[in-house]
Amino acid sequence: MASLSSSAISNHSLSPNAFVPKKICFFSNQCRSLLLPHRSPICRMGFVSELERKKTSKTNIFASVTDTSVGTSPEKVQLPKGDSWSVHKFGGTCVGSSERINNVAKIILSDESERKFVVVSAMSKVTDMMYDLILKAQSRDKTYLAALDAVLVKHRSTAVDLLDGNELGNFLSALNQDISNLKAMLRAIYIAGHATESFTDFVVGHGELWSAQLLAAVVRKNGVDCKWMDTREVLIVNPTGSDQVDPDFEKSEKRLEKWYSRNPSKTIIATGFIASTPQDIPTTLKRDGSDFSAAIMGALFKAGQVTIWTDVDGVYSADPRKVSEAVILKTLSYQEAWEMSYFGANVLHPRTIIPVMRYDIPIIIRNVFNLSAPGTKICRSSATEDEVDQSLESFVRGFATIDNLALVNVEGTGMAGVPGTASAIFSAVKDVGANVIMISQASSEHSVCFAVPEKEVKAVSKALQSRFREALNAGRLSQVQVIPNCSILAAVGQRMASTPGVSATLFNALAKANINVRAIAQGCSEYNITVVLKREDCIRALRAVHSRFYLSRTTIAMGIVGPGLIGATLLDQLRDQAATLKEEFNIDLRVMGITGSRTMLLSETGVDLSRWRELQQEKGERADMEKFVQHVHGNHFIPNTVLVDCTADSVIASHYYGWLRKGIHVVTPNKKANSGPLDQYLKLRALQRQSYTHYFYEATVGAGLPIINTLQGLLETGDKILRIEGIFSGTLSYIFNNLVGSRTFSEVVAEAKQAGFTEPDPRDDLSGTDVCRKVIILARESGLKLELSDIPVESLVPEPLKDSASAEEFMQKLPQFDNDLAKKRQIAEDAGEVLRYVGVVDVVNQKGVVKLQAYKNDHPFAQLSGADNIIAFTTTRYKDQPLIVRGPGAGAEVTAGGVFSDILRLASYLGAPS
Numbered sequence: 074m075a076s077l078s079s080s081a082i083s084n085h086s087l088s089p090n091a092f093v094p095k096k097i098c099f100f101s102n103q104c105r106s107l108l109l110p111h112r113s114p115i116c117r118m119g120f121v122s123e124l125e126r127k128k129t130s131k132t133n134i135f136a137s138v139t140d141t142s143v144g145t146s147p148e149k150v151q152l153p154k155g156d157s158w159s160v161h162k163f164g165g166t167c168v169g170s171s172e173r174i175n176n177v178a179k180i181i182l183s184d185e186s187e188r189k190f191v192v193v194s195a196m197s198k199v200t201d202m203m204y205d206l207i208l209k210a211q212s213r214d215k216t217y218l219a220a221l222d223a224v225l226v227k228h229r230s231t232a233v234d235l236l237d238g239n240e241l242g243n244f245l246s247a248l249n250q251d252i253s254n255l256k257a258m259l260r261a262i263y264i265a266g267h268a269t270e271s272f273t274d275f276v277v278g279h280g281e282l283w284s285a286q287l288l289a290a291v292v293r294k295n296g297v298d299c300k301w302m303d304t305r306e307v308l309i310v311n312p313t314g315s316d317q318v319d320p321d322f323e324k325s326e327k328r329l330e331k332w333y334s335r336n337p338s339k340t341i342i343a344t345g346f347i348a349s350t351p352q353d354i355p356t357t358l359k360r361d362g363s364d365f366s367a368a369i370m371g372a373l374f375k376a377g378q379v380t381i382w383t384d385v386d387g388v389y390s391a392d393p394r395k396v397s398e399a400v401i402l403k404t405l406s407y408q409e410a411w412e413m414s415y416f417g418a419n420v421l422h423p424r425t426i427i428p429v430m431r432y433d434i435p436i437i438i439r440n441v442f443n444l445s446a447p448g449t450k451i452c453r454s455s456a457t458e459d460e461v462d463q464s465l466e467s468f469v470r471g472f473a474t475i476d477n478l479a480l481v482n483v484e485g486t487g488m489a490g491v492p493g494t495a496s497a498i499f500s501a502v503k504d505v506g507a508n509v510i511m512i513s514q515a516s517s518e519h520s521v522c523f524a525v526p527e528k529e530v531k532a533v534s535k536a537l538q539s540r541f542r543e544a545l546n547a548g549r550l551s552q553v554q555v556i557p558n559c560s561i562l563a564a565v566g567q568r569m570a571s572t573p574g575v576s577a578t579l580f581n582a583l584a585k586a587n588i589n590v591r592a593i594a595q596g597c598s599e600y601n602i603t604v605v606l607k608r609e610d611c612i613r614a615l616r617a618v619h620s621r622f623y624l625s626r627t628t629i630a631m632g633i634v635g636p637g638l639i640g641a642t643l644l645d646q647l648r649d650q651a652a653t654l655k656e657e658f659n660i661d662l663r664v665m666g667i668t669g670s671r672t673m674l675l676s677e678t679g680v681d682l683s684r685w686r687e688l689q690q691e692k693g694e695r696a697d698m699e700k701f702v703q704h705v706h707g708n709h710f711i712p713n714t715v716l717v718d719c720t721a722d723s724v725i726a727s728h729y730y731g732w733l734r735k736g737i738h739v740v741t742p743n744k745k746a747n748s749g750p751l752d753q754y755l756k757l758r759a760l761q762r763q764s765y766t767h768y769f770y771e772a773t774v775g776a777g778l779p780i781i782n783t784l785q786g787l788l789e790t791g792d793k794i795l796r797i798e799g800i801f802s803g804t805l806s807y808i809f810n811n812l813v814g815s816r817t818f819s820e821v822v823a824e825a826k827q828a829g830f831t832e833p834d835p836r837d838d839l840s841g842t843d844v845c846r847k848v849i850i851l852a853r854e855s856g857l858k859l860e861l862s863d864i865p866v867e868s869l870v871p872e873p874l875k876d877s878a879s880a881e882e883f884m885q886k887l888p889q890f891d892n893d894l895a896k897k898r899q900i901a902e903d904a905g906e907v908l909r910y911v912g913v914v915d916v917v918n919q920k921g922v923v924k925l926q927a928y929k930n931d932h933p934f935a936q937l938s939g940a941d942n943i944i945a946f947t948t949t950r951y952k953d954q955p956l957i958v959r960g961p962g963a964g965a966e967v968t969a970g971g972v973f974s975d976i977l978r979l980a981s982y983l984g985a986p987s
């Protein structure tokens with residue numbers, strides 16, 4: 074095993090083999106042009122243009138370290154740089170267990186790059202455990218010993234799982250050595266009751282030391298020669314205060330060359346996170362700093378690319394834990410990635426970008442658990458710049474949030490026109506070491522407000538009060554106000570620059586979600602728009618703006634009322650068709666709730682329709698219509714809501730008016746609203762006409778047949794309806810189509826009941842009320858102002874059987890009345906006619922009727938079969954030959970199909986492509 078962690082740092086400069094580079098020169102294996110000034114160490118720190126990069130990208134550059142300090146014959150060991158190096162960084166979750174470490178080793182081995190440099194984080198949770206040791210020790214909590222033991226056990230058992238023989242022995246003895254050193258150190262901290270920053274950094278960095286050594290040993294076990302690097306020997310950084318460090322690239326490069334000359338290898342496994350100060354004191358790149366380590370190393374090697382392996386498929390348009398709708402961004406520009414990470418997307422450490430950007434080294438974010446996902450590529454320009462896509466949505470690439478902030482507002486008329494006020498404010502803030510995350514100043518100069526982390530605001534406020542005491546006393550400043558519990562929401566996108574309308578859309582989405590904005594900032598770069606909100610509004614705001622820019626405009630939140638036969642069939646049809654609609658037509662239908670009369674199922678993002686029945690059983694709650702509607706409509710992230718009433722209930726129908734008033738669209742096969750009291754119907758239709766809220770009810774007549782639509786089409790294009798006549802009942806259609814030869818009426822009714830064509834009590838069909846409701850719907854649609862009671866209905870239920878106690882009794886007695894109908898049939902037959910049960914809307918005479926009617930044998934109504942409906946429209950245009958619509962007009966499949974088609978009509982009204 075290579076030199077070991079805790080002792081390595083302090084000893085390496087004293088080591089007899091240590092090199093002291095005296096002379097560094099650069100040459101390439103191909104040409105001397107690489108000695109041009111732009112490759113000098115100083116220029117290397119600066120910006121390299123795309124062209125320059127292209128010139129050098131496929132060339133390996135060699136820096137040679139000539140060691141003149143040891144022996145007499147100078148030895149040259151070359152560090153190859155350039156595209157031959159591929160840098161990988163594996164985050165804590167990637168190496169969270171022995172199985173995962175094996176998996177990472179496999180990924181490294183399968184990378185076919187010539188040279189590989191792998192940066193690794195501590196096993197997941199280990200850094201937290203290490204910080205906890207310090208906390209415990211300095212607060213004189215003796216359990217630090219048990220906690221240290223847990224750290225030891227975790228690594229020991231992982232090593233035992235992964236390694237054997239010498240590798241295991243070496244690792245365990247090094248681990249034990251480190252643990253006993255740590256014990257001594259923690260004891261000192263315990264006694265002192267205090268840990269200095271460098272003590273802390275030294276302790277917490279051990280997670281990376283162990284994970285790097287473990288991984289290197291596993292790679293070696295797989296037969297690949299590899300070295301591990303303690304990056305404290307190489308990476309030199311200067312602390313900058315405010316919990317940040319600046320890499321010293323020049324010194325680090327020299328150290329790297331020196332390290333490499335001693336450890337030349339094509340596969341190097343290095344510690345992330347840790348580094349040294351120029352005085353060789355161990356330090357860290359601060360929390361989550363391993364990404365930054367990888368970027369710095371990538372820049373030092375001028376690597377071909379840096380792959381950051383983590384536990385998500387790439388950079389999402391928003392934190393996937395907060396926005397389930399977030400999508401993976403295929404590409405991001407350096408600036409966009411920087412802004413996203415700065416404003417809280419912790420998939421990438423914000424400082425990762427700068428080192429690689431200098432050399433145009435692309436960063437790829439990939440999922441270690443899903444190798445089939447291509448990940449997100451971060452490079453100079455995001456792909457959308459080349460795309461023709463000019464939609465507003467494409468200008469905003471992602472959203473991020475920072476929580477736990479406070480807003481500080483310094484206000485007063487005395488600030489206007491007084492030079493130096495801002496400088497005085499921010500120097501006071503700097504003096505307490507607070508980190509200002511965003512600043513906004515009203516143009517009247519009456520107020521400056523800025524956001525700082527909540528934990529720093531007390532000190533900031535105190536410093537400002539004291540700095541401006543005089544101005545406050547004199548009234549030149551009215552207040553230094555602290556607004557706690559704030560969050561920042563940032564919208565990021567390179568092409569937001571000079572694109573009008575982006576912020577309007579953003580603020581509109583916030584307003585629609587009823588979210589109050591406390592402060593706004595948009596930098597001159599226009600790469601982001603930042604708003605400060607109340608913390609409790611933050612996730613809702615994030616979802617609202619994300620959906621506005623990312624969801625299809627025709628995303629519709631649906632509430633299904635009545636999952637009976639038709640409702641259930643509709644849900645199954647939606648399940649089968651949803652993916653196609655989304656992919657091909659950009660229509661995203663989300664069932665946010667399903668309610669029956671007793672239970673309801675609510676979902677935050679959309680019910681999984683493949684399991685809605687089970688979910689209803691498992692997660693159903695007591696039905697409550699108000700809560701249901703509030704849930705479906707109140708989600709704030711889906712712009713459109715529709716309630717689909719699949720019941721036959723007049724109480725549900727009585728809600729439509731209120732729903733439409735709230736802007737909720739209504740689709741239904743329920744006839745109750747349109748055939749109920751005339752004044753309510755007229756009110757409903759008037760409201761529908763005034764608003765952009767839609768009410769569709771095609772399936773109330775003839776199930777999925779285009780009857781209402783046809784009628785509306787005729788009327789809207791100026792045709793005049795004279796008469797509508799039709800067989801509107803599938804059941805009665807079946808009965809009369811089959812009442813032939815010697816068969817009796819009761820026999821055919823029994824057959825229809827048996828086949829499930831009738832209601833459980835066939836009197837509901839034979840009474841004609843259902844047909845009457847359809848007649849009234851068509852009559853009103855044609856402009857007639859009729860009530861249900863205005864329509865005479867010829868009932869087929871014999872008068873004496875109206876009050877029969879049960880369906881069974883009715884069926885039993887029905888044969889006694891067969892003669893009545895047989896007589897009528899005989900008369901019709903003698904005249905070459907058949908009997909049909911029809912509904913008629915006589916528009917000319919403003920009347921309607923439901924009756925038994927005889928038709929000539931060659932009449933279209935006489936030709937019907939099965940349970941088909943047929944409807945004839947006689948109009949001014951279709952006078953000699955009526956317009957006829959015919960087909961199956963009953964049954965769950967076709968009725969649900971009719972409802973579904975109305976939902977799609979709604980989507981097209983809302984802007985879906987045709």
Ligand code: ADP
Pocket residue numbers: 163164165166167194361382383384385387388389390391392393394417418419420421471
């Ligand atoms: P690692 O330990 O691999 O460095 P991190 O936890 O630091 O992983 O970062 C990955 C996490 O970042 C993801 O699991 C995800 O929850 C979170 N995250 C926050 N915002 C985003 C975003 N916009 N895209 C992807 N992941 C994000």
Ligand code: ASP
Pocket residue numbers: 164165194195200201280345346359360361362363364
């Ligand atoms: N292990 C360190 C941390 O948890 C660094 C990193 O994982 O990026 O902060």
Ligand code: MG
Pocket residue numbers: 164361364419420421422
């Ligand atoms: Mg991270």
